Amino acid sequence: KLGGVSLDLNRGEVLGIAGLLGSGRTELLRILAGLDQPDAGSIAVDGRDLGRPTYHAMLKLGFGLTPESRKDDGIVPLLGIDENTVMTAPERVSSHGVLSWARIAEATGDIVRRMSVKAPGTTTPIGTLSGGNQQKIVIGRWVYAQSRVLLLDEPTRGVDVEAKSQIYAIIRKLAAEGKS
Secondary structure: OOOOOOOOOOOOOOOOOOOOOOOOHHHHHHHHOOOOOOOOOOOEEOOEEOOOOOHHHHHHOOEEEEOOOHHHHHOOOOOEHHHHHHOOOHHHHEEOOEEOHHHHHHHHHHHHHHOOOOOOOOOOEHHHOOHHHHHHHHHHHHHHOOOOEEEEOOOOOOOOHHHHHHHHHHHHHHHHOOOO
């Protein structure tokens, strides 16, 4: 599906990739995140050729991916907002492998405020939230993980007009902070 793709992304930049269903947009983002391997080519980060890096390697480099289908691949519906938020970087809220619920609550509260999520509490199952609030937590998960490059596949799919506007504002704010 993909051929001759060459992209340059600078710090604080928002780079849009557009395409119709089946055009390879999702496949490209999965390759950039290290989830899938290309048949040929390589990825360079900060001028260093990584070849065909793994997902784990891309996480360590600060890459985060919000999937195209939030409900199928982006959330664990029965878990709380808190658990869905910290699952990408549990080491930040644990000590010697033991999770600290106080640190989880603090981290999640910060993300909920920053992302303007409307919810009764941070332990509310994420599956009970509106699509827009779920999506803001999926994006917030990568903010919490301190990702520097956010690969957002259809970030406003299935959300209402107000949430769409809020998500675009979040993206602009993250770019202003130096995230890409």
